[in-house]
Amino acid sequence: MKFKAFLTDNGVSLLEKRFLPALDKMGRICHLYLTKDHAFFLHNLLNGDGVQSIAQFRKESLFEDYRISSQNDDRIAFTIDLGLLHRALRSSVSVCGHVTTATNRLQVKLVKKLTHNSQQPMPFLTFESKGYKSAVIQDVPISKPLSRVDVVELQSAIDMAQDLPQTLVQGPDLHQLQSFVDRLKHVGDLLHITITQYGDLHLQLLNTLTTLGVEFRKLPVVGVQAHVPSGDQNMTAQSRTKYAVEKGEALSVQVSLKHFAKSLQCHLTKPDCAFYGITPLASCLTVIFQFFIPGTRQTDKSISLHCRLPVLDPGSA
16 A cells, blocks of 8 residues: 655645645544545545535646555545644645755655554654755654445445535625624524525524524526526515425525534635535535636636535424
8 A cells, every 4th residue: 555646836735725724624533535536635424423525636736746556446545633734734845845846845655654652553644845955754643544345435425425406506705604604603503594496595593582594695506496486575585485495496404503614614725606505305405615727717627625514303403
């Protein structure tokens, strides 16, 4: 089982400045899953507890001279502490610098080393950087690599998580949603979300004493779309959403406000927009973040990030 590559300037910038700070807020421990063509950072795909997040990168977006081999179809997965990974990357960059040359590159590889308090070699993800007058090696401890059975299970979970809702609405500015959530987090923890095929996103916080909500209307829709009913502008937000659900042109779910707030931390990755949708049978709320190629409105297909929030039963809050 071998992995070795050099981080590109773009890869260092993506991880250090954007994705590692965001993913660390989703959960300190995650799976790092490496294949022949992609690198994944994965939260909660095997235990199903909490917010699932899937960050996927084509190898060219992060690495050059990428080499991987294993008996699991050249796939390697392990758990890693994102805080330690971020710290090691920052330290390596401070020595290596942000501009790489033929003699000044940041290498990352899997190694086994004996530590002072163990008799068995332990696995590490190691960063090796060489500056003009110094060199630094940063070892990040990782778990024992997953078995073939667990790797297959992890890949199956990724495949299942790729199913998209039939209707996605482009949400408002993430900072606007963050401001709304910050005002509600001391009021309750049960968030009722309705998404219509007309492009409406309705958020409502429920508790025994208070009902607070916000509605975003006529948002861009991707997928199944319906015409806005005539006269709906004269209806209340609650009446509109109830009518849309009864017509089969909307879905509603209840999620944890804390889970929703976690998903908003992905604004640190600097997405260009975010889409919200509810999967068939209302099994989860999906949030998809879209990134554009710099200077264009074209989707950067080398990067993807989405979250899946578990649905709560009304009696479970």
